[in-house]
Amino acid sequence: MVKLNKIYTRTGDNGTTGLAAGPRRKKHDLRVESYGEVDEANSCIGIARQHLADHPALDAMLMRIQNDLFDLGADLATPDDGVKLEYEPLRIVKAQVDRLEREIDQLNADLEPLRSFVLPGGTPAAAALHLARTVARRAERRIVALQDSDGEAVSAISVAYINRLSDFLFVAARWVNDKGRTDILWVPGQNR
Numbered sequence: 001m002v003k004l005n006k007i008y009t010r011t012g013d014n015g016t017t018g019l020a021a022g023p024r025r026k027k028h029d030l031r032v033e034s035y036g037e038v039d040e041a042n043s044c045i046g047i048a049r050q051h052l053a054d055h056p057a058l059d060a061m062l063m064r065i066q067n068d069l070f071d072l073g074a075d076l077a078t079p080d081d082g083v084k085l086e087y088e089p090l091r092i093v094k095a096q097v098d099r100l101e102r103e104i105d106q107l108n109a110d111l112e113p114l115r116s117f118v119l120p121g122g123t124p125a126a127a128a129l130h131l132a133r134t135v136a137r138r139a140e141r142r143i144v145a146l147q148d149s150d151g152e153a154v155s156a157i158s159v160a161y162i163n164r165l166s167d168f169l170f171v172a173a174r175w176v177n178d179k180g181r182t183d184i185l186w187v188p189g190q191n192r
Contacts, residue, residue: 030146034154035076037139038162042069044135045169048128051176055125058172061103065165068096072158076143080153092158100164107168107175116185118170122177129176133169136162 015028045062052059071090078089120130140162147154174180 034142034146035073037142038069038073041132041135041139042066044132048125048132051125051128075158092161094157097160097164100168104168104171107171111174111180119184119186121184122182125176126173129169129173133166136166
């Protein structure tokens with residue numbers, strides 16, 4: 001269980017931070033940036049949830065996702081480098097990806113097929129969900145870059161989870177836009 005008694009430790013004043021198992025990395029290290037981007041996506045979801053009073057089922061889905069994103073951050077902060085730890089590290093599992101897929105399908109069943117790309121906007125909830133989606137995509141790019149780096153381990157399930165999350169956020173944004181009926185669609189070349 002996590003226990004935080006003191007918020008500042010001064011250990012990061014030299015530009016480093018500690019990973020979950022103790023090793024220190026520069027704060028601009030790709031691993032640290034990866035779980036930092038996940039944290040930012042989580043914060044964006046928290047903002048989106050402020051606009052979902054009329055959508056308790058979606059709000060509950062997003063609350064589960066926020067918890068999953070802490071799991072993902074813990075997974076990324078504990079690289080699997082083959083060293084046996086004194087504890088079982090928290091990892092993203094396939095069941096979390098499967099749940100996201102079921103919820104995407106559930107929301108998507110209510111939507112009309114797309115006729116064009118969707119511009120981010122519509123309701124405040126949809127706009128916030130689109131922002132969360134773009135931040136999740138940025139997190140995905142960082143995580144994939146980390147995965148492609150020599151000597152860095154990232155599970156395929158973690159990559160699948162963050163990829164599926166941005167899909168979920170896109171569908172959720174359309175769903176809160178009156179099930180896609182009030183989506184703002186891109187009109188190619190409209191302003192030429």
